[in-house]
Amino acid sequence: MTTSISIPSACDFHLHLRQGEMMKMVTPQVASGGVSLAYIMPNLQPPITNTDMALKYKAELEALAPQVTFYMTFGRSTEGKQSRYRRCQVVSSGVTTNSDAGIENYEIYYPVFQAMEEEGMVLNLHGEIPSDHQKNICVMNAEEKFLPQLEKIHNAFPKLKIVLEHATSEAAVNMVKRLGDTVACSITVHHLQLIVDDWAGQAHHFCKPVAKYPQDRQALREVVASGRVSTGTDVRLFCIGHPRFFLGTDSAPHPSHVKETAHAHAGVFTTPLVLPYLAKIFESMGSLDKLENFACHFGRQFYGLKQKDGFEDLKVTLVKEENVVVPASYQVSNENPEAGAVVPFLANKDIGWKISQNFY
């Protein structure tokens, strides 16, 4: 029986680190979870829409977590071309926190996508369309109903690198597999674990996109544990997982007083324990050997990103132990009790794995 694993520090390709007190609490937890490269979401208030805003935010994060290499994104694609940053996130309207300013009609962005394709930039898509009762569209099929848009954009820009963010459905897995080498998927920790039953009445499991049917979770699990041979040349990448399906946690902390209420905010908080959670889940799948590529290599490979000097491939050791109990909550601020506390994923549960030696 495997009782410890040693892997490179992980990369999280979809992360919300918030602002203010919440940012100050969460950001140092990135490294605690074994993550050394983080791709930061722009949906703040106001949203990050230009380079100056992104640089200022990045400096704040780096001051809080100097071990972590941060990559920034924009909430709008229109300024991407001029940016010193090579990413661009497009968020459909109305389906995630602070995304009211998102977009729906993708064709008006085709000139931007064209420029991004030429520049080798990566397009991140929050692949859900807004609910429409007349068309039977709701949270359970909002992702699947978006997929024809993904295919359309891919067909129009076959060389544009596209990441379908936080995929949750069998349909998405199949589509991304089929579209070929320029289209990838990020997958969260919690969507490898949860189904719809788990957020029915359970506010801390409620996120967007919502977790779906057992067979959807099974499709996510199977693709990250699949035996497909990578087209890459790195010997580590052979036969373990799928190189276009990688970790993006979408960890999204909210204080419990906006979760345990009549209208819960959407989001699951996994940042402090990313690798222990994944060790638990991959072990339960009988696929601990697939964890490294999913969490550490495939995302960086697809994006073509590096960690900053001195932090390349530092190791994290995880050990299997009894009574590794997830904290009940994380206080947002020691100075301001009114800021509340964030209940993490699987709070009070024994996850059976912990980091014995971190990368920093």
Next chain:
Amino acid sequence: MTTSISIPSACDFHLHLRQGEMMKMVTPQVASGGVSLAYIMPNLQPPITNTDMALKYKAELEALAPQVTFYMTFGRSTEGKQSRYRRCQVVSSGVTTNSDAGIENYEIYYPVFQAMEEEGMVLNLHGEIPSDHQKNICVMNAEEKFLPQLEKIHNAFPKLKIVLEHATSEAAVNMVKRLGDTVACSITVHHLQLIVDDWAGQAHHFCKPVAKYPQDRQALREVVASGRVSTGTDVRLFCIGHPRFFLGTDSAPHPSHVKETAHAHAGVFTTPLVLPYLAKIFESMGSLDKLENFACHFGRQFYGLKQKDGFEDLKVTLVKEENVVVPASYQVSNENPEAGAVVPFLANKDIGWKISQNFY
């Protein structure tokens, strides 16, 4: 524009009235909602399993609501034959409050169903099967996956009257329509209004069975507003609604401290305003003329039940008004603040209809 309607007092064929302080608060609200006949669920602690328990509980309810005619049910079918009561509810295991003692394998009850069919009793089925991830069964399809069981029981006992309780899906509507005159459906207030999006992160809309897709809600709405000609001889029943689809609210009060929490209890509380809610919903469907049969006649007709002497067909008048705001909550006990308060369906919302003249 219709600004008032006058209809007989309503019948609620699926109602949870609880015990103790909660029962004392809720039970008088039955008549307040315009309901004069109520069919009471047995899932107390301990569950009601015999005539003596049912009689004792009935006496408590009658003392609290002397205007209301109560019909009692049993949580187990095994004593139904000996009972002075003519109903029997069968609850699948694990899918509703206090239903751990429910059943799964229906064939072992065939001798009882046989006796019930011969006696002219009515079988009530909570039509959901437990989640099973290997079989892709979860809360979203637990009802649909049960339907083959319903058909099997009906085929074995074609003369047995069966009510599929609180139906939520297009598949259930189609099945019940198809199975013919001995099989009926109760439908709640809230399932005529909600879809899955409405309970995603909204604890007060979380119930079992969960509300489903927009097309499922549309199927429920269409069948209660359909133009099918009844086979009955009563002139009121012509052309309005479907005689085997009738009101059973499944109103299930919980204090807000067990709703607005990490693990919310399942249930929506509609009892105090049943007819105003229905007036709002049927008006929004353009089908106010279908409300009377759905809420007042079809259930009693199917069950063959009467109200007690002096309460037959007393009238309720509803008027359309602005600013008919649903209370924020109902205090469980004036003497015991720790018992908390129940947040009703559509709390703080203007529902636009109120009872101007009740039946009592």
